[in-house]
Amino acid sequence: MAEQRARPLSPHLGIWRWGPGMTVSILHRITGGALTVAGLAVLTWWLLSLASGNDAYGDFSAIAGTWVGLVVLIGLAWAFFQHLLSGIRHLVMDTGANFELGPNKTFALLTIIGSVVLTAALWFYILGAVK
Amino acid sequence: MSLGDSSTELGKVRGLGSAHEGGDHWISERVTSLALLVLGVWLIASLLILPTLDYATVREWLRSPLGAVPMALFVITSFYHGLEGVKVVVDDYVHEPGNNFALNTLLLFVAVGGAAFALFALGRIAFGGAA
Numbered sequence: 001m002a003e004q005r006a007r008p009l010s011p012h013l014g015i016w017r018w019g020p021g022m023t024v025s026i027l028h029r030i031t032g033g034a035l036t037v038a039g040l041a042v043l044t045w046w047l048l049s050l051a052s053g054n055d056a057y058g059d060f061s062a063i064a065g066t067w068v069g070l071v072v073l074i075g076l077a078w079a080f081f082q083h084l085l086s087g088i089r090h091l092v093m094d095t096g097a098n099f100e101l102g103p104n105k106t107f108a109l110l111t112i113i114g115s116v117v118l119t120a121a122l123w124f125y126i127l128g129a130v131k
Numbered sequence: 132m133s134l135g136d137s138s139t140e141l142g143k144v145r146g147l148g149s150a151h152e153g154g155d156h157w158i159s160e161r162v163t164s165l166a167l168l169v170l171g172v173w174l175i176a177s178l179l180i181l182p183t184l185d186y187a188t189v190r191e192w193l194r195s196p197l198g199a200v201p202m203a204l205f206v207i208t209s210f211y212h213g214l215e216g217v218k219v220v221v222d223d224y225v226h227e228p229g230n231n232f233a234l235n236t237l238l239l240f241v242a243v244g245g246a247a248f249a250l251f252a253l254g255r256i257a258f259g260g261a262a
Contacts, residue, residue: 033220036216041245044245051252051253087168091164126179
């Protein structure tokens with residue numbers, strides 16, 4: 001039997017030069033997955049604890065207030081803002097707009113800057129209000 | 132076009148592409164994203180506007196129509212949109228038809244189950260007696 005040789009594959013991730021458009025595309029998937037798995041789990045757990053009584057809600061709040069809890073919640077806030085902004089970029093591009101190289105790159109970069117700024121503003125406000 | 136054939140050009144090609152029902156999925160993903168743009172901003176703004184996030188305050192908010200109804204819509208839409216998004220990733224990376232069907236079915240069950248728990252919790256808060 002003839003030896004099986006690896007068939008040529010169409011070019012995939014490895015050959016592309018890393019750029020803002022590609023980064024935002026991948027971030028959109030990662031943040032979407034994180035929001036679906038972790039975000040919806042936290043949402044459901046939060047609602048169930050609220051339905052279960054003061055003690056259960058106290059447990060949720062205590063865990064949310066630990067540094068691990070805060071890292072997860074801040075991460076979810078960033079994922080939300082990144083997915084929201086890159087989602088708006090997708091909707092704009094769905095209309096056929098923003099395919100020029102320069103503006104496309106600028107919009108991609110703006111979604112990254114915007115998500116970091118919005119996350120920082122939200123959590124400085126929340127943590128500032130708690131103290 | 133033969134005489135007497137009054138179907139539209141769109142009607143004739145619908146469902147015939149290689150993705151079959153892919154067009155409907157694509158549109159639905161974008162429509163739910165617009166709904167979540169509004170509902171997501173509503174959720175964050177609502178949590179920021181609440182004077183505190185203690186048990187009684189949050190429950191009172193979710194017992195009011197303007198808390199409970201958008202939250203129910205948020206739960207349904209976010210689980211649905213999340214499932215749609217994860218299906219795209221699964222279809223991109225899990226090519227074997229049996230595995231693809233099994234994984235998509237499992238994710239459907241998890242999403243419906245999660246949404247049911249979240250809605251049950253919300254209903255218990257909204258329709259239950261004062262805690």
